[in-house]
Amino acid sequence: MPDLSTLIKALKPSSTMAFNTKANEMKRSGIDVIAMTAGEPDFQPPEHIFAAAREAIDKGMTKYTAAAGTVELREAIVGKFKRENNLSYEPSQIIVGTGGKQILYNAFMSILNPADEVIIPAPYWVSYPAQVQLCGGVSVPIMTKPENGFIPDIADFKAAITPKTKIIVLNSPSNPTGAVYPRELIKDIVELAASKDIWIFTDDIYEHLIYDGEFTAAAGFAQDKTLVIHGASKAYALTGWRIGYGAGPVELIKAMGRLQGQSTSGANALAQHAVVAALNEVEKTQEFIDMTKREYVKRRDVLVSGLNSLGLKTPKPQGAFYVMADLSPIHEDEMQAALILLNEAHVGAVPGTDFLAAGQARFSYATGLENIEKALERIEKLLKDRNTGCC
Ligand SMILES: Cc1ncc(COP(=O)(O)O)c(C=O)c1O
Structure with missing residues (x-):
């Protein structure tokens, strides 16, 4: 071969x-x-999401959508951020992709040059270092311990930053540890990154699955330097429908959109329509x-x-x-x-x-x-x- x-x-x-x-x-x-x-x-998933998917079929939503996602869905995502996180975005700051995984990949590809470093608290989700590697970057793990509930120490972030650091990845609640970081720690990490002009990638895909404590939106502390990675897989039980989304500064979102336009042409039209219902039919x-x-x-x-x-x-x-x-x-x-x-x-x-x-x-x-x-x-x-x- x-x-x-x-x-x-x-x-x-x-x-x-x-x-x-x-x-x-x-x-x-x-x-x-x-x-x-x-x-x-x-x-x-709940019935109203199935109903919206059926409606998408009945209405013949069979065509390509805009590469960055339908306006309908991007507006629903803007609504989610305002309602749940008190964050204001324009639809131009939102991109929809084939799962949060693709959003992340688009983003690493859009930012990393060879040998750029990405700080990731560990134990970590295995796709972070794999995607960084694919983009020619270098992962720099920050180790956490079970006896501390896998919560990292801000001093370790300070020590890990070098002139090559481009991104810090946060994932709270975390896969694989389930750890939920305290608000003060998230604030300190984001402010540290912002002071050094380092991107924050905050993977908030488990936002809705918190049993004790509260979710903290990292983007609330430095929205102009933060990319939020999110999606429909975990909270709405829609893993196979493959809808994720990103929210961030318009230049980054545009760059990710160019890549997506050349690689996949965007996410599945039927699933996008169904996720609008998941986001907008709030009570259900x-x-x-x-x-x-x-x-x-x-x-x-x-x-x-x-x-x-x-x-x-x-x-x-x-x-x-x-x-x-x-x-x-x-x-x-x-x-x-x-x-x-x-x-x-x-x-x-x-x-x-x-x-x-x-x-x-x-x-x-x-x-x-x-x-x-x-x-x-x-x-x-x-x-x-x-x-x-x-x-
Ligand atoms: C931490 C984390 N981020 C992102 C994802 C991506 O999920 P999806 O591509 O299904 O949106 C997963 C899925 O396992 C995950 O655990």
């Missing part, structure tokens, strides 16, 4: 997808696996979000107390639908531990290796309580069988 590019050859597959695929293959072969690997809600959408939050919080509490009582230390996160657990009682190497968990206990979790979380694994609780309880029973049996001295 003719050769592939050096960049692509260096790109690792996502470990989340790898473990998810393995868990699903085992399921297909008839093994009763409890997959706590995927980062997607197990709920179906809020009811759905409240229902999912009530379920997530029950699941989080059962999972965190269950794992801790089995000796797998797990901080209680305030948001998203993930926990990070210490798997060292199973095996000191987290990759081995996650394989043992999957192969012997038939519980799928994502090893922390690619998140920079040595010894740990991410469990998603976007699955029913029954599954969580069953997973805990299986882990208990595994630990007993391996004579770990547990329970």
